[in-house]
Amino acid sequence: MEIQSNDERAFKRVYEEVFPILMRVVYHVTNNQDLAEEICQEAFIRFFDKGMEFATLDDAKYWLIRVSKNLAINQVKRKAREMGMVEKLKKFPAMHANTSDGAQVLVEKETRKLVQEAIDQLPEKFRLVIVMKEYTDMDYKQIASVLHISESNVKVRVYRARKMLESILSQE
Amino acid sequence: MCVDDELLNTYLDDELQEPWKTQVQEHLSYCNACRQRLEQLRSLHLKLYDARLRDSDIKTRQDRVYAYFEKTRFPSANKKMHIFRKKIQIKLVPALITSAAAFVVVFIGAFMLFGTQPQMGQEILPGVVEPINSAHIRQVTDVQKPSLDMFSLEQIVQHLDAMGYAVKLELKAVTPLE
Numbered sequence: 001m002e003i004q005s006n007d008e009r010a011f012k013r014v015y016e017e018v019f020p021i022l023m024r025v026v027y028h029v030t031n032n033q034d035l036a037e038e039i040c041q042e043a044f045i046r047f048f049d050k051g052m053e054f055a056t057l058d059d060a061k062y063w064l065i066r067v068s069k070n071l072a073i074n075q076v077k078r079k080a081r082e083m084g085m086v087e088k089l090k091k092f093p094a095m096h097a098n099t100s101d102g103a104q105v106l107v108e109k110e111t112r113k114l115v116q117e118a119i120d121q122l123p124e125k126f127r128l129v130i131v132m133k134e135y136t137d138m139d140y141k142q143i144a145s146v147l148h149i150s151e152s153n154v155k156v157r158v159y160r161a162r163k164m165l166e167s168i169l170s171q172e
Numbered sequence: 173m174c175v176d177d178e179l180l181n182t183y184l185d186d187e188l189q190e191p192w193k194t195q196v197q198e199h200l201s202y203c204n205a206c207r208q209r210l211e212q213l214r215s216l217h218l219k220l221y222d223a224r225l226r227d228s229d230i231k232t233r234q235d236r237v238y239a240y241f242e243k244t245r246f247p248s249a250n251k252k253m254h255i256f257r258k259k260i261q262i263k264l265v266p267a268l269i270t271s272a273a274a275f276v277v278v279f280i281g282a283f284m285l286f287g288t289q290p291q292m293g294q295e296i297l298p299g300v301v302e303p304i305n306s307a308h309i310r311q312v313t314d315v316q317k318p319s320l321d322m323f324s325l326e327q328i329v330q331h332l333d334a335m336g337y338a339v340k341l342e343l344k345a346v347t348p349l350e
Binding site for chain 1: 177178181182185187212213216217219220221222223224225227229230233234236237238240241245246247
């Protein structure tokens with residue numbers, strides 16, 4: 001079934017299926033939820049306004065991931081510095097307010113934060129590949145087609161990204 | 173010789189093709205060190221999975237961005253139609269049901285109060301007016317008033333007999349025939 005990106009019903013179908021995946025990918029690449037939301041919105045605006053045709057929903061999904069990945073890379077350097085500071089300030093008192101939820105919740109949050117910060121430290125080309133591998137249902141071949149790199153390159157990057165993550169997390 | 177780390181990662185992601193996949197499985201069945209290394213990689217994978225952005229965080233943002241599209245991209249006519257349809261569904265249908273119910277109550281109530289009389293029915297039912305033509309018109313003067321002279325003695329007696337009268341005939345005088 002073909003997908004016309006500016007048809008309201010088709011758009012809604014793609015949006016419901018792809019938005020959560022897109023949001024996860026962009027968030028784990030940028031480490032900033034507000035920025036991720038902004039980038040996802042921009043990607044879907046382009047998707048709608050261009051009025052393109054896609055053969056399958058997966059094709060639409062790959063297009064959206066590719067566009068938002070590029071937007072994320074372009075904006076992350078400029079915005080992450082200024083917004084990252086605001087985000088940290090926002091998160092800090094909230095974490096203290098949640099201490100009543102129990103130590104377990106705090107430990108879980110702390111672990112998640114540490115993992116995300118470790119991802120954040122990875123060089124861009126490794127970060128993109130590992131985020132797509134861990135937070136979407138795409139296989140090596142699909143990741144390769146989205147990033148326009150070879151499948152064996154994806155394989156090597158996944159392996160090296162995991163090695164780096166292990167090393168960063170073991171230091172903390 | 174043990175399995176290298178890159179191959180183990182590929183195996184973990186279920187991307188290793190045959191015959192290497194079977195070879196790695198065989199090796200893992202007897203090599204403790206490689207099994208432990210695979211477990212380490214699996215635990216890292218689970219740690220990353222646990223750190224994923226939660227569905228609840230996504231949902232709020234998903235709804236907000238969609239609201240933006242409803243406002244800016246989708247034709248406003250559709251939105252108005254929705255409101256219009258909703259109004260009909262909510263207001264018109266209950267109103268119809270209420271008025272139908274009220275009508276039934278009044279109708280049944282009227283029958284219970286006044287009962288059914290055949291005359292009422294005749295009064296209520298509209299009369300059928302026959303079209304006027306010459307066959308239906310009769311001059312009043314043509315109609316003769318009935319008088320006793322029109323009937324024979326025998327007919328009169330039979331009529332009275334049928335009505336239950338006891339008839340007694342008496343001859344007072346007899347005039348001989350000429």
